[in-house]
């Protein structure tokens with residue numbers, strides 16, 4: 070689905086691996102259960118690796134593995150579920166995670182700017198129309214009371 | 220008062236345009252009702268029984284005469300000629316048209332006002348003591364801190380989709396006049412042994428379906444750390460607060476289910492990592508905001524005997540003076556409450572003409588500033604004693620001088636069935652019934668807090684009223700549950716149930732029975748709460764249920 074990065078639409082170079090699918094040679098985006106079950110294999114033969122987690126996932130489960138991920142995608146089960154914002158903030162600020170942080174799932178264009186401000190650098194919008202609107206919405210505010218997450 | 224700089228103004232203007240676009244997309248069908256709902260709520264817009272309702276923030280209950288005139292303009296232009304002040308010091312307009320709301324917000328922005336986060340699952344308007352800055356017992360004026368917290372929480376990217384709404388209240392005096400114990404976070408200004416300013420922090424208080432008194436999570440957080448500590452609480456809540464059940468989503472439930480000690484440990488662990496980061500307040504920033512709340516240039520050496528002047532010896536004036544004004548920290552001045560509980564209006568309601576009148580009087584007598592109170596009244600906090608008689612005459616002409624502040628007819632009442640789609644029962648007509656019954660002897664009855672809600676959500680704070688009335692639904696009929704002995708002053712306490720619910724037509728009689736028992740049992744000057752504590756619930760039960 071349409072991705073926004075650096076204020077423009079970009080192609081996705083990652084493969085989402087659903088239950089039971091075989092891995093591509095590289096750039097696989099796997100879920101937490103898959104990662105836990107196939108950790109060693111993924112590290113040795115399939116780097117770079119992406120991890121997909123829900124906003125309510127316990128960060129302790131991945132805290133010591135962060136160096137293996139080139140992408141962490143945080144899923145929003147509903148656009149009103151704000152846990153992913155705090156998880157993103159925590160990954161960036163507390164764990165110094167510096168690779169791609171992607172927001173996926175139920176996201177409104179109206180949320181693009183907030184997502185960016187808490188540390189997401191890539192946004193996965195449901196369709197082209199909403200992605201284009203999200204691009205406009207990124208410049209909706211020119212001033213903020215809060216410092217951005219780097 | 221805090222005046223916007225260019226930065227603050229830009230932000231509010233941009234917010235207006237954002238909401239204009241969201242409204243347009245909704246009306247075009249590009250946003251679904253489900254998508255628009257949280258977006259409009261975050262801008263104070265509800266869809267009620269008859270029409271949308273727009274709630275506008277009055278930060279910590281302080282407004283200028285110019286802002287009050289803008290409310291009058293909005294009530295006149297977009298509504299039915301009146302507004303309604305709420306228990307959280309805000310104002311609501313009950314009849315705006317959805318398509319006009321962006322224009323209303325644009326008008327508000329011209330006087331530095333907005334509806335940002337006046338509703339929705341985000342950090343709401345910060346409330347404080349309506350007597351901030353003018354009461355003698357104050358440790359420190361809480362308003363600069365409210366403003367600092369307001370700015371930090373405004374359009375906060377991380378905390379705009381919380382599990383549920385989140386309310387702050389700040390008190391600057393040992394005597395809590397901000398009901399901090401029934402807020403998600405309550406802050407009490409304290410000074411430590413070295414005289415440094417900080418806050419005792421309470422967490423997890425709240426009314427609604429499960430009323431809870433907040434608990435102390437930190438005895439002293441230094442002023443420079445108040446934002447980082449608040450952020451640590453909010454982050455912990457945002458991550459761990461329940462989202463599976465709307466009625467269990469407030470922080471009070473998280474604190475209860477986690478246990479205060481464990482919750483505190485989580486907050487402290489988070490705080491440790493951010494304490495010395497960018498949220499640490501500098502003295503420069505604190506002083507920048509404080510400078511905007513400097514005391515007014517009060518006249519000193521004024522003769523202070525004006526209220527006793529024989530020409531002012533109207534009985535009605537003296538009654539008003541006794542009931543509706545209180546001491547000011549500056550000799551020669553008094554604080555004047557403007558009662559919005561006249562027998563002819565619903566509690567908290569005010570007409571366009573009255574708003575303009577209050578604005579005029581504020582300019583004439585009180586440094587052009589007005590306060591809103593938790594009891595849905597207004598206050599002119601800085602009036603020269605010499606001016607009181609003149610002021611009273613004009614208030615009286617505008618039906619704004621009902622001498623009932625603190626009495627049973629000065630009740631708090633939610634909109635109930637007349638406006639609110641969640642209501643089980645009406646509250647406005649009950650309020651009217653009580654007002655009619657007690658108007659002539661309210662003062663003689665003494666100070667009693669009566670609070671009424673039309674449903675369990677408790678917007679009328681019934682559970683902390685000395686007399687609480689809660690509307691319940693019994694097979695489609697309106698019934699009322701009474702509680703006695705609640706309190707929101709200093710030591711908050713939840714009222715106890717009197718007994719089974721009472722039918723609508725008997726409620727006012729039941730209240731009269733309760734007052735009858737109180738008057739018969741009280742010793743000289745004994746308050747309702749003290750009498751109740753001494754004699755217990757039984758005499759009240761006996762009287763009310765014997766009769767009905």
Ligand code: SF4
Nearest residue numbers: 633639642673674678
């Ligand atoms: S207490 Fe209930 S009826 Fe009254 S305003 Fe709140 S939700 Fe509506």
